Amino acid sequence: MEAAELRVGFVGAGRMAGGLARGLLRAGKVPASSILASAPSDKNLDAWRESGCRTTHCNLEVLQESTLVFLATKPHVLPGVLQEIRPAVGPHHIIVSLVAGVTLQTLQRAGAMVFARGSGASDEEAALLKSLLSSCGLCEEVPESYINIHTGLSGSGVAYVYLFAEALAEGAVKMGMPGGLASRIAAQTLLGAAKMMLETGEHPAKLRGDVCTPGGTTIHALHQLEKGALRATVMNAVEAATKRACDMAED
Known part of the structure; x- marks a missing residue:
């Protein structure tokens, strides 16, 4: 099936689902009229x-009206949702879970995603999903064991980057630069460094x-960062987030 x-259906209409939907719409991969999102109240549906998408309060309607379904509920809600929608799932569905701490809200602009296949997912379905998600940012298929590591590295990692950007800007403010200008320069500096990593390999x-x-x-300057144990601290942060994601999956 062509994209x-x-x-496309979303069971759950919060930030995670909204970010992914906006990425698909911005890339022109799926028309808004082909997207249906469900939520228990109107809070997130407005x-x-x-954006021109269709909405509903009925999760079963999403299954009935969609072929590609993203599960984007809170982790503690998912078991009940699965029990509710299970009778409506058929062989024509592609079901993709975004649950268990994999935050995709950064996809309003760009993001890094990984996915792992269940036993029933074919090569064609994996290729279709990768084609869709690659329009929003980097997308790689990985073993399931990498999913929680990705949460610690990228899902939670955006917060580490924001903290670092804040510190960069505040350092410039300390030295006399206006805060707004310092923040813009810090953001552009991070963007340039990231592009160099991706483009050069x-x-x-x-x-x-x-x-x-x-x-x-x-x-x-790097000497001061080493004295502050920046690398070890960031490595510890990735480890802590990964372990927490594993705990959430077990729960």
């Missing part, structure tokens, strides 16, 4: 209607070394 022929250590000149400003 343009898909009828924004969907404003170089290890970040190589790119970091290329920026350092003997006795220059950068190596002096």
